[in-house]
Amino acid sequence: MSYYDIDSILTDSQKLPCTFELEVPGLxxxxxxxxxxxxxxxxxxxxxxxxxxxSIGARLGTSRLxxxxxxxxLSERVMNxxxxxxRTLDLRALAPHFYNLSERILELFEEEEMVDVLTDTxxxxxxxxxxxxxxxxxxxxxxxxFLRGLDETERQLFRAAHDRAKEMRIxxxxxxxx
Amino acid sequence: MASSRDSPSDRAAxxxxxxxxxxxxxxxxxxxxxxxxxxxTEIVRAVTREVRDLDRDVTRLLEPFEGAFNPSADPAIACAxxxxxxxxxxxxxxxxxxxxxxxxxxxxxxWTGVDILEQQQxxxxxxxxxxPNGHSSLSPEEEEYFRQxxxxxxxYKGQWTDVDLTGTLExxxxxxxxxxxLKDAGEIQTEYGxxxxxxxxxxxxxxxxxxxxxxxxxxxxxx
Numbered sequence: 001m002s003y004y005d006i007d008s009i010l011t012d013s014q015k016l017p018c019t020f021e022l023e024v025p026g027l028x029x030x031x032x033x034x035x036x037x038x039x040x041x042x043x044x045x046x047x048x049x050x051x052x053x054x055s056i057g058a059r060l061g062t063s064r065l066x067x068x069x070x071x072x073x074l075s076e077r078v079m080n081x082x083x084x085x086x087r088t089l090d091l092r093a094l095a096p097h098f099y100n101l102s103e104r105i106l107e108l109f110e111e112e113e114m115v116d117v118l119t120d121t122x123x124x125x126x127x128x129x130x131x132x133x134x135x136x137x138x139x140x141x142x143x144x145x146f147l148r149g150l151d152e153t154e155r156q157l158f159r160a161a162h163d164r165a166k167e168m169r170i171x172x173x174x175x176x177x178x
Numbered sequence: 179m180a181s182s183r184d185s186p187s188d189r190a191a192x193x194x195x196x197x198x199x200x201x202x203x204x205x206x207x208x209x210x211x212x213x214x215x216x217x218x219t220e221i222v223r224a225v226t227r228e229v230r231d232l233d234r235d236v237t238r239l240l241e242p243f244e245g246a247f248n249p250s251a252d253p254a255i256a257c258a259x260x261x262x263x264x265x266x267x268x269x270x271x272x273x274x275x276x277x278x279x280x281x282x283x284x285x286x287x288x289w290t291g292v293d294i295l296e297q298q299q300x301x302x303x304x305x306x307x308x309x310p311n312g313h314s315s316l317s318p319e320e321e322e323y324f325r326q327x328x329x330x331x332x333x334y335k336g337q338w339t340d341v342d343l344t345g346t347l348e349x350x351x352x353x354x355x356x357x358x359x360l361k362d363a364g365e366i367q368t369e370y371g372x373x374x375x376x377x378x379x380x381x382x383x384x385x386x387x388x389x390x391x392x393x394x395x396x397x398x399x400x401x
Contacts, residue, residue, distance in 0.1 A: 003271065003274075003275075004274065004275045004278050004279075005275075006202055006205050006206050006209065006275060006279065007206075009202045009271060009272065009275055010199075010202060010203070010206065012268075013195070013199045013202070022253055022254055022257065023254060024254045024257045024258050024261075025254060025255075025258065026235075026258055027257070027258055027261060029193065029194065030193065030194075030261070047193075047195060049195070049264065049268050050195070050261065050264055050265070050268070053260070053264050054257070054260065054261070054264075065253070065257045065260070
């Protein structure tokens with residue numbers, strides 16, 4: 001999590017539903033109506049970098065500015081699907097940085113069960129990813145749909161596993177460099 | 179559910195920080211490319227303009243208070259100020275990250291011995307590490323950075339005359355190789371005397387002597 005880390009910046013741009021607790025003049029631009037006011041109780045999807053600070057800032061001040069909700073990517077429905085079979089879900093469609101997002105969200109919410117579900121998901125999918133990465137048919141065969149649904153972290157994992165397997169073959173003399 | 183995402187057609191009401199996001203997506207793509215894509219002058223300019231707009235907004239909000247603003251007395255104004263501040267901070271982060279990804283790429287090119295400025299002058303040549311369009315993919319500042327970083331690297335390398343710091347780490351299989359000269363490079367001094375590199379000539383030379391010239395595109399290795 002470095003300041004300059006591109007993936008962490010992109011993670012912070014993912015949106016989550018926020019509810020404004022007070023009326024703010026001139027902030028309509030967040031809703032797509034520039035120049036208008038925002039009414040108390042308005043629900044808007046705000047990027048994580050904005051919503052997080054607005055909800056935390058409230059704890060230091062007098063009243064709450066904004067309350068956060070779980071993003072759709074981590075809804076009850078998704079959690080149930082992950083519990084049933086983690087391998088069938090298209091995580092990329094839910095959130096391009098799914099695990100990074102959940103990590104950030106779980107800093108803000110107290111959700112013990114979600115931690116377990118996500119850890120289990122990652123483990124099961126990691127095994128599947130390693131399988132595809134070591135299998136030369138992996139990227140063309142029936143695994144296409146699964147591999148297309150990998151989130152960014154998983155993609156990096158796939159690439160690492162794939163490249164390492166190749167380098168191992170070169171090292172042991174089974175394959176030639178390039 | 180009302181969402182700002184649902185109105186992308188409304189150009190005037192682009193959510194703050196969205197342009198910065200576009201810039202970071204460019205940076206993400208740059209990371210996985212071998213060459214350096216064109217500098218996004220337009221977006222960079224638009225993001226800095228957005229920061230100026232936000233700053234103006236802050237000044238306007240604070241004007242009536244004449245320096246005696248109390249956040250707890252005016253939570254709505256405080257919230258608007260916070261949003262402005264956060265957007266500026268976000269834009270700053272996006273701008274810095276975008277430029278850092280590019281400068282890192284430039285440094286990498288310096289170390290591998292690719293002279294991107296040289297290649298731009300020889301655009302009509304066969305190999306180009308640049309974008310498809312003819313003009314430079316570097317901003318003027320980046321060109322300056324590249325030049326000065328190259329000078330720094332050369333000065334650093336100059337301290338050790340018997341070791342080539344940017345040389346390849348792979349041990350050579352053959353000490354001598356066949357090369358063909360692609361561009362006139364004049365005379366070069368080697369351990370075994372002077373060799374004259376004239377275009378289209380073919381030579382059998384020590385690999386260590388000509389490695390740099392191959393990387394710079396003066397010579398082509400024959401196998």
